[in-house]
Amino acid sequence: MNNNKLLSTWSKLTSKYSIYLVLVAMVIISTIISPVFFSGQNFANISRQISITTIIAFGETLLIIAGLIDLSAGSVLALAGVLSVSAYKATGSLAVSLLVGILVGVACNFLNGVVATKFKTPPFIATLSMMTIARGVALLYTKGQNIYQIGDYIVWGQSNIFFLPTPVVFMIGIAAITWYLLNHTRFGRYLYAVGGNQEAARASGINVDRTKMTAFLINGVFVGVAGVLFMSRVNAGLPNAGIGFEFDAMTSAIIGGTSFSGGVGTAMGTLVGAFIMGLLSNIMNLIGIGAYMQQIIKGAIIALAVMYDIYAKTKRDTRKLGNIEERVQGDKSVGA
Amino acid sequence: MKKFLSIAVSLMLFGSVLAGCGASKPAEQAAPAPAEKAATAEKAAEPAPAQKTFKVAYVARAQSDSFAAWLANAVKDEAKKYPNIKLDVFDGQASDEKENSMIENAITSKYDLVIVQPNNGEAQRPYVEKVVKAGIFAITTNARISGIEGASSVDAQPYEQAAVNARAAINQIPKNAKVVVLKGPSGNFHADERRKSWQTEFFDKRPDVKIVGEQIANWNKDEAMKYMEDWVQANDKIDAIIAMNDNMCAGALEVVKNNPKYKDVLAYGVDGTAEAMLLIKEGKMTSTCLQNAFELAEKLLDTSNKLLTGQQKKIDTDIGNPLVNKENVDQYIEILKKSGAIK
Numbered sequence: 001m002n003n004n005k006l007l008s009t010w011s012k013l014t015s016k017y018s019i020y021l022v023l024v025a026m027v028i029i030s031t032i033i034s035p036v037f038f039s040g041q042n043f044a045n046i047s048r049q050i051s052i053t054t055i056i057a058f059g060e061t062l063l064i065i066a067g068l069i070d071l072s073a074g075s076v077l078a079l080a081g082v083l084s085v086s087a088y089k090a091t092g093s094l095a096v097s098l099l100v101g102i103l104v105g106v107a108c109n110f111l112n113g114v115v116a117t118k119f120k121t122p123p124f125i126a127t128l129s130m131m132t133i134a135r136g137v138a139l140l141y142t143k144g145q146n147i148y149q150i151g152d153y154i155v156w157g158q159s160n161i162f163f164l165p166t167p168v169v170f171m172i173g174i175a176a177i178t179w180y181l182l183n184h185t186r187f188g189r190y191l192y193a194v195g196g197n198q199e200a201a202r203a204s205g206i207n208v209d210r211t212k213m214t215a216f217l218i219n220g221v222f223v224g225v226a227g228v229l230f231m232s233r234v235n236a237g238l239p240n241a242g243i244g245f246e247f248d249a250m251t252s253a254i255i256g257g258t259s260f261s262g263g264v265g266t267a268m269g270t271l272v273g274a275f276i277m278g279l280l281s282n283i284m285n286l287i288g289i290g291a292y293m294q295q296i297i298k299g300a301i302i303a304l305a306v307m308y309d310i311y312a313k314t315k316r317d318t319r320k321l322g323n324i325e326e327r328v329q330g331d332k333s334v335g336a
Numbered sequence: 337m338k339k340f341l342s343i344a345v346s347l348m349l350f351g352s353v354l355a356g357c358g359a360s361k362p363a364e365q366a367a368p369a370p371a372e373k374a375a376t377a378e379k380a381a382e383p384a385p386a387q388k389t390f391k392v393a394y395v396a397r398a399q400s401d402s403f404a405a406w407l408a409n410a411v412k413d414e415a416k417k418y419p420n421i422k423l424d425v426f427d428g429q430a431s432d433e434k435e436n437s438m439i440e441n442a443i444t445s446k447y448d449l450v451i452v453q454p455n456n457g458e459a460q461r462p463y464v465e466k467v468v469k470a471g472i473f474a475i476t477t478n479a480r481i482s483g484i485e486g487a488s489s490v491d492a493q494p495y496e497q498a499a500v501n502a503r504a505a506i507n508q509i510p511k512n513a514k515v516v517v518l519k520g521p522s523g524n525f526h527a528d529e530r531r532k533s534w535q536t537e538f539f540d541k542r543p544d545v546k547i548v549g550e551q552i553a554n555w556n557k558d559e560a561m562k563y564m565e566d567w568v569q570a571n572d573k574i575d576a577i578i579a580m581n582d583n584m585c586a587g588a589l590e591v592v593k594n595n596p597k598y599k600d601v602l603a604y605g606v607d608g609t610a611e612a613m614l615l616i617k618e619g620k621m622t623s624t625c626l627q628n629a630f631e632l633a634e635k636l637l638d639t640s641n642k643l644l645t646g647q648q649k650k651i652d653t654d655i656g657n658p659l660v661n662k663e664n665v666d667q668y669i670e671i672l673k674k675s676g677a678i679k
Binding site: 292 | 399400401402404406519550557558561565566567569590609
């Protein structure tokens, strides 16, 4: 009896925290195969390496939960970053540089929001246009050249706050903000509602457009911050920065359990997803796996991790609710 | 009404962002002349009554690639010195398919001469052959597509650019050294040639040297940083960073710049970017090879002019591959200062 209870608790835990288990398993395996893996320095490395895409991933998480998407994140990061670097070079003020980065991110995402909500353009297209526009503006502004000699601007990306790298502190802060927004605010509940069923949300009195717009604006803040951190980390203003970052960010969110069908996703899940991705690249470099092989292994492990996660969750749901497909079919036959 | 208001506001907002960009021009751009100037100059070069004006198309590999952009800017500026040449620049967007269709468009639009900076030499070869067949002058550059009947070329040699570094490294890299290698995108002509050169000129001659990490960082500084962070973690020492371009070399150095264990690390690149010159000056980077876009642009326009005015039928020419190290870096920094790339 006692044994049974233990087993069921264990099975409940594994299904609820399946993706966390994947991460723990990866840490254990990595520790076994590489003697240098398990150290504070290496965890600082991984956190620093993933911090920028993870910050974007939190923006994507908010958007994907509401049934939206942002393909422009990488380009807007570059635009916000180069303008922020220029602002720093012009004014010498770190505060102004951060502010400019955030404002550019917000302005671009305001446009994303207007095009997606007021004009009912699919967010895929709205943000795809912004992706090419923002990249174009960044290249035009810099004439395709990198900006060097950026002085103390590197404080944003290369300093430490106590023992933590500054970008990691930003990542943790933004994780906390995202978690708070999703779990403890009306806006968070609206996001899930809009993503789960837009018409039902509208019918229950939620201002759908405003909710979506707010999600875009918050995403803009995150992307702007990421742009500043990126340029500072590389000690240059790179107009071709961040190509494809939005896909890495979305991958982190999806591995962490966010669903492209909307209405599902958590901040902690995204953070874990980002760590799974970062840890994977890190361990493969530590043990010296070749570039081509890395791509294959990465793809396979991402697929396996998500397959296991979905398998574990389905098992839980089946236990709770019975077979979902049967139920759906049953509902249909009732309707007919 | 509300809708229109919101559009107007958003346009204004975005406009103000753009205006903000224009107001403070970054002084560190490698190319000297501002874009507006280039545009007016292109207009100014409209047909003069007495002289025949030639239409020249410059099909760039990708204007988002910082070297390709530097070259395109330099070509634009150089063209202003030739009143008989009207130059249009096209962007191949790092795609073979897009670049090929731009070459085809240039044939259809009856340009007098087409300069092609290939994304991937072999993919553009049949299209450059089409240019020649249509009776239009063709020049391939950076990198040359060799062996096209009737086409000219102006280039730097990627093999030599890496080789000048590799030959110097033979005597600089200590015995039984551990090194890391950062490569450009696979399948890219310059990336492959430079790596091949390091193999033949260095690794084959120094079997004692061990490569402890080798990855493709796609010419990018940030990707190079990630790899270097992991390599520093995995190895107790790294004696040299061998990078196929300066961006990646600078990225790797960024990781170890404050690490006392790495203060004597050797670091090699190619391109001669402003950043690399400054790193060499500071003693952080060992050497690079200057791929001088100004010199390439001068030769391109000179070659174009000679072909168009009938002075010559076919020209194949190369720019130099000067090794830049601590001893001679000052003279190159002077050139970059004059061009406004560094202050």
